[in-house]
Amino acid sequence: MSTTDDGDALPGIPNVGKADLDAMVEEERPDPRDELADVEADTDLGIAMAEDAQRVARGELTGDEYWEKYDEAAADEFGAAYRETPNPAVDAGDQTVSTETAESLSCTVGSMDAVSTEAAQVEGDGSEGGIGAGDEKWGMVIDLQKCVGCDSCTVACKSENRTPPGVSYNVVMEEEHGEFPNVTRTNVPRPCMQCDNPPCVQVCPVSATYKMDDGVVNIDYDRCIGCRYCNIACPYGARYFDFGGDYDDEVDGAGEVTSPEYGVDRGPREDGESPIGNIRKCSFCTHRLERGEEPACVETCIGDARNMGDLDDPDSDVAKMADSSRAFQLKEDEGTDPNVYYLK
Amino acid sequence: MATQSSHFEFAPGFEDGRLRIVWYAFVAVLVAGGAYATYLRLTRGMASTNLTSVVPWGAWVAFYIYFVGLSAGAFLVSTLANVFDVGAMHRIDRDALFAAIVSMAVALLFVWIDLGRMERMYYPFVWRQLTSALSWEVHAYVAYIGILVAELYFSMRIDLARLATRLDGTRATLYRLLALGRVDTSDASAAFDERWLKRVGIVGIPLAIFMVHGGTGVLFAVSKARPYWNSGLFPVIFIVSALLSGTALVMMIYVLRTRLFDGDAVDRDLLDQLAQLLLGFILVDAALTAIEALIAFTSFHPHAVETWLVVLFGEMSWSFWWFIVGASWVFPLVLLSKRSWRRTPSVMVLAGLSTVVGVVAVRFNIVIPAQITPVLEGLPHGSYFPTPVEWGTSIGIIGVGFLLYTVGAELLPLTPLSGGDHE
Ligand code: SF4
Ligand code: SF4
Numbered sequence: 001m002s003t004t005d006d007g008d009a010l011p012g013i014p015n016v017g018k019a020d021l022d023a024m025v026e027e028e029r030p031d032p033r034d035e036l037a038d039v040e041a042d043t044d045l046g047i048a049m050a051e052d053a054q055r056v057a058r059g060e061l062t063g064d065e066y067w068e069k070y071d072e073a074a075a076d077e078f079g080a081a082y083r084e085t086p087n088p089a090v091d092a093g094d095q096t097v098s099t100e101t102a103e104s105l106s107c108t109v110g111s112m113d114a115v116s117t118e119a120a121q122v123e124g125d126g127s128e129g130g131i132g133a134g135d136e137k138w139g140m141v142i143d144l145q146k147c148v149g150c151d152s153c154t155v156a157c158k159s160e161n162r163t164p165p166g167v168s169y170n171v172v173m174e175e176e177h178g179e180f181p182n183v184t185r186t187n188v189p190r191p192c193m194q195c196d197n198p199p200c201v202q203v204c205p206v207s208a209t210y211k212m213d214d215g216v217v218n219i220d221y222d223r224c225i226g227c228r229y230c231n232i233a234c235p236y237g238a239r240y241f242d243f244g245g246d247y248d249d250e251v252d253g254a255g256e257v258t259s260p261e262y263g264v265d266r267g268p269r270e271d272g273e274s275p276i277g278n279i280r281k282c283s284f285c286t287h288r289l290e291r292g293e294e295p296a297c298v299e300t301c302i303g304d305a306r307n308m309g310d311l312d313d314p315d316s317d318v319a320k321m322a323d324s325s326r327a328f329q330l331k332e333d334e335g336t337d338p339n340v341y342y343l344k
Numbered sequence: 345m346a347t348q349s350s351h352f353e354f355a356p357g358f359e360d361g362r363l364r365i366v367w368y369a370f371v372a373v374l375v376a377g378g379a380y381a382t383y384l385r386l387t388r389g390m391a392s393t394n395l396t397s398v399v400p401w402g403a404w405v406a407f408y409i410y411f412v413g414l415s416a417g418a419f420l421v422s423t424l425a426n427v428f429d430v431g432a433m434h435r436i437d438r439d440a441l442f443a444a445i446v447s448m449a450v451a452l453l454f455v456w457i458d459l460g461r462m463e464r465m466y467y468p469f470v471w472r473q474l475t476s477a478l479s480w481e482v483h484a485y486v487a488y489i490g491i492l493v494a495e496l497y498f499s500m501r502i503d504l505a506r507l508a509t510r511l512d513g514t515r516a517t518l519y520r521l522l523a524l525g526r527v528d529t530s531d532a533s534a535a536f537d538e539r540w541l542k543r544v545g546i547v548g549i550p551l552a553i554f555m556v557h558g559g560t561g562v563l564f565a566v567s568k569a570r571p572y573w574n575s576g577l578f579p580v581i582f583i584v585s586a587l588l589s590g591t592a593l594v595m596m597i598y599v600l601r602t603r604l605f606d607g608d609a610v611d612r613d614l615l616d617q618l619a620q621l622l623l624g625f626i627l628v629d630a631a632l633t634a635i636e637a638l639i640a641f642t643s644f645h646p647h648a649v650e651t652w653l654v655v656l657f658g659e660m661s662w663s664f665w666w667f668i669v670g671a672s673w674v675f676p677l678v679l680l681s682k683r684s685w686r687r688t689p690s691v692m693v694l695a696g697l698s699t700v701v702g703v704v705a706v707r708f709n710i711v712i713p714a715q716i717t718p719v720l721e722g723l724p725h726g727s728y729f730p731t732p733v734e735w736g737t738s739i740g741i742i743g744v745g746f747l748l749y750t751v752g753a754e755l756l757p758l759t760p761l762s763g764g765d766h767e
Contacts, residue, residue: 166396166397167397171723173720173721173722173723174722175721175722188722190720190722190723199567199568199569201473201475202473202475202476203473203475203476203477203478203566203567204473204476205467205468205472205473205476205478205479205482206464206467206468206470206471206472206473206479207471207472207473208471223464223467223471224460224461224464225459225460225461225464225465225467225468226390226459226460226461226464227458227459227460227478228400228401228460229476229478229563231397231400232400232401232567232569232570232715233566233567233568233569234569234719235568235569235719235720236719236720237397237398237718237719237720237723239397240397241390241395241396241397241400241460242460243389243390243391243395244389244390244391245391271389272389274461276389277389277390277460277461278460278461279460330720331720334568334569335568
């Protein structure tokens with residue numbers, strides 16, 4: 001399989017040329033004549049209709065012309081069944097049949113149309129608290145009662161962001177309380193808190209760390225001088241220095257896989273190239289948020305302990321949870337006002 | 345010995361040719377070793393250190409604040425002569441200034457080698473962050489080096505002019521260049537220099553105290569995440585230990601250079617003055633450190649208490665007891681306690697050396713312990729000891745400092761031609 005660059009590939013996602021993919025599909029496609037041979041209806045009519053339908057799709061033929069061309073043949077072939085089935089293509093958008101044509105051909109109009117509109121509405125108001133609306137203030141709520149301490153979030157984050165050895169944006173801290181035999185254990189997952197008053201931004205001498213409008217604190221790898229002052233200043237130990245290691249000993253070619261962070265393709269990890277020598281941290285998977293997806297740790301969470309959403313939207317699940325009496329933030333007295341909340 | 349007689353002679357530098365060779369050979373070994381270690385640092389990157397994301401700052405940062413402190417301390421000693429007109433101090437003000445300049449160069453080399461991306465060292469001047477103490481510091485260092493150079497120029501200019509007119513050949517040209525062409529040796533020009541020396545010094549004092557060294561303390565003190573540093577006393581302690589190490593350095597250099605370069609007799613009154621100054625700084629430093637520990641313990645803040653326990657009894661306690669308490673306080677205090685010893689150059693060199701070395705441990709004990717205790721319960725504990733690469737580069741950079749100082753001392757009229765007794 002060859003790879004080509006068609007310009008808008010996402011980092012970390014195999015960039016296979018479109019032609020290759022098309023060829024694969026073509027290979028898998030059954031021969032139309034063989035397929036239609038098993039059907040009672042007229043094979044030649046079927047093939048002709050299929051080919052013209054593709055023309056409609058390409059815009060070479062209008063829906064009206066198509067149905068005028070095949071109306072009679074279809075009625076002959078399928079009889080009453082053809083006349084009684086509603087045509088879902090009537091006025092549902094482009095490349096469809098106009099109502100007048102449908103009526104003149106006596107295609108049934110109405111019922112299917114309504115069905116398709118309903119379906120579109122359900123898709124429209126997804127339950128994600130407005131992910132993708134573009135004006136969010138991202139927040140995460142982690143339910144400590146639901147966390148089972150499986151560390152999948154840590155692993156998902158490592159593989160999503162291709163972090164090198166020693167860099168782990170997300171760890172699960174274990175706390176034991178009590179004396180034997182009355183011992184309990186709490187697992188506290190710790191991503192970057194995306195503080196509202198982030199000390200890491202405050203101390204950076206070159207403004208390489210900055211806070212975005214959506215509440216996420218990001219790093220400009222091309223500006224960071226690697227002084228590690230932010231590392232010292234973060235009260236949550238959420239920053240990691242990239243010493244340049246990789247997993248090549250464990251996985252052949254591990255350094256070849258590119259990182260999707262911030263949607264910038266930096267190519268394979270190379271000595272002397274950022275982010276080696278920079279500081280790194282969790283970005284709430286900014287690149288995924290931009291695609292309307294949840295961060296990898298949220299998506300993978302086995303215990304369903306992690307919730308991602310818009311804290312600015314009072315109706316969102318996370319806003320409600322962050323407001324509940326169970327909610328708290330880590331090191332509240334530091335004044336950092338994290339956007340990661342925990343539920344006791 | 346330089347005089348203003350008609351047989352004009354000017355030969356600073358080693359009196360003893362063999363000593364010169366030994367010294368330069370020693371410096372060459374340091375620099376060559378450092379160069380190799382730096383090569384490893386450059387090719388292997390930060391992985392050549394024992395730094396981690398838990399302990400991101402180590403030996404290089406400790407040495408950096410150490411040399412900034414040494415510089416600020418030496419500069420403040422020089423102001424005793426230039427601003428406060430303590431008569432006898434005039435003899436050492438240029439030396440103090442020059443040592444301060446070299447210390448800053450060394451400090452900046454340490455900052456540089458510590459950067460994860462060394463090629464971006466000028467970025468703080470391109471992009472600024474007003475809330476960043478480090479950003480302010482970098483600017484303050486540049487301004488401060490400017491002040492130091494201006495001060496040294498005004499304090500030395502008249503002698504450079506004298507040399508430029510009385511010598512000939514390349515040396516004369518060099519001194520003419522260094523004097524920036526101002527070769528007037530009249531009293532009026534001397535008075536002009538002195539006036540400006542004082543003015544620049546007055547600007548320099550707050551810059552050195554509040555920005556350069558106090559500011560370096562602020563760098564740490566603002567870090568609320570590390571309660572061991574996060575105290576108002578912290579920047580003050582920084583300044584006091586800077587004065588401590590700076591005074592010790594100047595005292596040591598004064599004796600050594602007078603003996604080995606000028607072949608002169610040491611001024612025992614001056615030595616005693618410096619020694620008493622040092623004595624005072626040691627007492628204040630020890631007292632402030634004790635207060636700082638007391639505040640930390642009575643705060644019962646777990647992070648502060650734990651960090652102090654690491655310092656006093658934990659894995660770094662050897663450096664606290666042997667180097668800070670032993671080398672920078674108790675041993676010099678004993679040597680400084682007797683008047684006759686304070687007037688004995690060799691004993692004072694020993695006291696100075698002990699303090700200068702001891703304060704290195706003060707800096708290590710500032711930087712590292714606060715990173716040993718994790719910021720959140722459940723995160724890994726830190727542990728750190730520099731790698732051979734870190735030691736090697738550090739010794740090499742210090743070697744560069746020795747080299748710069750010696751070359752300067754061999755060429756420049758650091759001892760006033762008039763003997764230093766103005767008026
Ligand atoms: S948790 Fe640390 S790294 Fe994240 S925003 Fe807050 S201070 Fe910065
Ligand atoms: S390591 Fe980079 S991001 Fe952190 S303070 Fe330094 S320059 Fe800024």
